[in-house]
Amino acid sequence: MRWVxxxxxxxxxxxxxxxxAKGMRRHGEIRDFRPGALGRAIALLARNxxxxxSILAMAVSFFAYLALLTVSELSFAVPATAVTYALxxxxxxxxxxxxxxxxxxxxxxxxxxxxxxxSL
Amino acid sequence: MHPESARLRIKSWICAAxxxxxxxxxxxxxxxxxxxxxxxxxxxxxxxxxxxxxxGVALLIVWLASRMALLSWAxxxxxxxxxxxxxxxxxxxxxxxxxxxxxxxxxxxxxxxxxxxxxxSAATSPQTFARAEQRAGAxxxxx
Numbered sequence: 001m002r003w004v005x006x007x008x009x010x011x012x013x014x015x016x017x018x019x020x021a022k023g024m025r026r027h028g029e030i031r032d033f034r035p036g037a038l039g040r041a042i043a044l045l046a047r048n049x050x051x052x053x054s055i056l057a058m059a060v061s062f063f064a065y066l067a068l069l070t071v072s073e074l075s076f077a078v079p080a081t082a083v084t085y086a087l088x089x090x091x092x093x094x095x096x097x098x099x100x101x102x103x104x105x106x107x108x109x110x111x112x113x114x115x116x117x118x119s120l
Numbered sequence: 121m122h123p124e125s126a127r128l129r130i131k132s133w134i135c136a137a138x139x140x141x142x143x144x145x146x147x148x149x150x151x152x153x154x155x156x157x158x159x160x161x162x163x164x165x166x167x168x169x170x171x172x173x174x175x176g177v178a179l180l181i182v183w184l185a186s187r188m189a190l191l192s193w194a195x196x197x198x199x200x201x202x203x204x205x206x207x208x209x210x211x212x213x214x215x216x217x218x219x220x221x222x223x224x225x226x227x228x229x230x231x232x233x234x235x236x237x238x239x240x241s242a243a244t245s246p247q248t249f250a251r252a253e254q255r256a257g258a259x260x261x262x263x
Contacts, residue, residue, distance in 0.1 A: 020188065021196040025249065029193035045188070051249025085200055090195035099248035100197045103239060107201045110236030118207050 005068040006034045009061050012030070013084045016057030018091045024052030078119035085112050125245055128193060131248040133178040136202050142183030144209045148174030194246040201240040208233050 027048060030041060045051045068077050089108045093100040134170040153172025158164055167173050188247075190199055208230050 017196065017200075021191045021199075024191040027192055028190045033189075036183055037165065045198050051188070074164075083166055085204075087217050088200060089197045092195060092200075096196055098195040098197050098247050101244060104201075107236040107240035108197070108242075110232045110239065111201045111204045114229040114232030114236060117232065118211055118226050119229075120225070 002068060002072045002076070005064050005071070006077075008064045008080050009068060010084050010087065012061035012064060013081070014091065015088045016054045016061060017084075017088055018095060019057065020054035021092070022094055023054060025050045028071065061063045075120055080114040082112050082115045085115075094098045130248050132190065132194050132198070132202075133241065135186055135194075136199070136241070138143045138186040139183060139199075139203050139211065140206050142181075143203075144177050144213065146176050146179035146183055147210070148213065149179060151176075152196050172219075174176055176225070196246055198240060198244065201236050204233055204238055240246060 004052075023045070027041070030038075032038075032041075050072060065077065065081070085108055089100060089105070092098045149172045153167075153170045153174075153176055155163075155167065158167060168177065180246070185201070190203075211222060211226055211230055215222050
């Protein structure tokens, strides 16, 4: 059961965050942080299907994570779901077209290892 | 450093700090404000009116919004490692506020995370996709 939940969390988080990055990028850099401008940006983003779908996917991931915490320890849940870092970095390179240099990979690797050690 | 890349780097650091503070603060106040048990569905609504829970939810909204803003200009492969400082802060908060012991293994993990964050935030540029898209001749949709 818990591996099914881990699979659901990893899939939903990865899809959600990649869609969110793609949707936000399509919107373009947010430069104006005054309340009125932020309100207009939110109204625009609500009609951006990628952003809307990403929020839905992240809600699925959140509730699956709560379910996982009821059947397993935090020390299992956190490192098991840290796989998303590696998957998302791969997708950032191949789907989002980011330049993932060896420095980025090294940084992501250090963080994945560190998260596993901190939470195990 | 080119002024435009310096501007983006500083802006990314400030926004990442807001992302991390929203996440750590939000989770902390939610944990402090949540009762041990929620007996019925109505309790899930009324619990939102507790000051600490409301503050926690507000901070998590700040976390989500600032993370989305950060992703509007920064790479996902930059945001992920740089905002993982929150794992370190949660471990340190456990030691400072709850008097938990941090084992040698956890200190090692904290060191690895900080090294990863430092490497990505100081040695790589927050945004690479724009140049890649320009090369491909597919400029992003208008802002």
